[in-house]
Amino acid sequence: MCSTGGPMGENLDVKKLKTKKYRCLDCGNEFKGLGRKIICPSCQSPNVEEI
Template identity: 80%
Template sequence: MCSSGGPMADLSMKKLKTKKYKCLDCGNEFKGLGRKVICPSCQSDNVELRE
């Protein structure tokens, strides 16, 4: 693994406040964070927030 532009951050997904999403194109359910969430399976941005 390589890094450029600064130190590597040691982040754990368990510590981050992730939200559950469902892709409306392929049906994949996944956890994500950020403003623009993209399905890791099909790369679609047609996702909905799950409760």
């Protein structure tokens, strides 16, 4: 049986990722996010804006 690579993120340096700052329009939480579908980590709302 073949295997390709090790565990995901093994060589991933989180500090080098280009995150953006967001504000939740429902609870006011400010946080950094990465990706296309940003969700507030505090209240799980997708109602966020980039700041």
